[in-house]
Amino acid sequence: MTITLMSFNIEQLPSIVHESAMAKEALGRIPFDLTGITSLIRQRLGSIALPEPPEVRQRRARRTGRYICDHAPDVVVLSEAFNEQAWQMFGDMKNPEQYPYQTDVVGFHCGSGGNWTSMEGSCSNDLDKVNGGVVILSKFPIEESHQLVFHSVHGDTADTHANKGAVLAKMATRDGIVWLVGTHLQADQTPDATTQATQDVRFDQLREITAWVSRKVGEVSGETAPVIIAGDLNFEKYRTIPTDGHAPSGMENEGALREAERILGDGQLCSDGVKSPRRYSYDAVENSRARANAGKGFEKYQNILDYVGWIGMPSADRNVSIDLAYLSTGDGAESLSDHQPVLAEVNLYTKGGNPRTGDILADMIRQFERARDEQQRRRNS
Secondary structure, X not given: OEEEEEEEEEEXXXXXXXXXXXXXXXXXXXXXXXXXXXXXXXXXXXXXXXXXXXHHHHHHHHHHHHHHHHHOOOEEEEEEEOOHHXXXXXXXXXXXXXXXXXXXXXXOOOOOOOOOOEEEEOOOOOOOOEOOOOEEEEOOOEEEEXXXXXXXXXXXXXXXXXXXXXXXXXXXXXXXXXXXXXEEOOOOOOOOOOHHHHHHHHHHHHHHHHHHHHXXXXXXXXXXXXXXXXXXXXXXXXXXEHHHOOEEEEEEOHHHHHHHHHHOOOOEEEOOOOOOOOOOOEEOOOOHHHHHHHOOOOOOOEEOOEEEEEEOOOXXXXXXXXXXXXXXXXXXXXXXXXXXXXEEEEEEEEOOOOOOOOHHHHHHHHHHHHHHXXXXXXXXX
């Protein structure tokens, strides 16, 4: 069984701290109960003033949607899909030719509402919270979708103002059932929180995911296949050199990555972009949006933060192999996000069998590049 998957942090942000402050100030001047319109206000939080004007975000979202559909992976995991521009984008993609099956955005509905099969975790309707920004889009029917909002969060970071968590989808592919987790783990935010402290939160969040998946997949559904996981996990693959613009040192953060994989039930986080020359999912050298967001002192920052992998299930009767590539979306005004999308070919095969070799992934990239080059030729002619 083979599926193709794209994981993409699309950087469609609300200004979480700014909007939270505005909401609290407004509530202090309003004498009546706003419980009944909390969801509406929380949805609109994604539209309040940002350094990037809404019309610019709208154009970027439209181009992002076209970029995804041009590559046409079977399944897409989006993160940082916080605002209405992002929601319009994947709403437009909800058609039979593109991605007719979609989960809700994690953390928008708390307690009731939405189309979730189940909801767990620390979801809050407080006005100083926005949604968690993670959603799964699929060409395959989604038979179940489960929401987890993390209990673990670092209180001195902007993440405390979002219902970040994970989506678990049970998809009926043409060759059988595939379970997929899409998530966005705790971000670093120095100097407000040390990197070690935020890393410890990420470990705790993975523990929440693993226990939740075990209940939903292993116990409830009786499935025995490994569970795929994808998203912006915020684990740095490479150590950096602070005195040289945080350029990669060439040494891997093996301890943190191995601990993450251990927590995932001896799963694996794949991060070798063997099908493309790009080596990073966050690249402040090649991507000016990344450089601007990384800030002073991080001008040479290049790292892998986005992964596709799997969660080990003790009784799994299939193995997994994953080939992946880190793609480019342009630079400057042409760049779609500060992150590079990850495109993966995921192969689930019986134990003792042979995995595929990534041919589908290579063909997808070649077809996209040919179509892009042809479009460029037409514009220049």
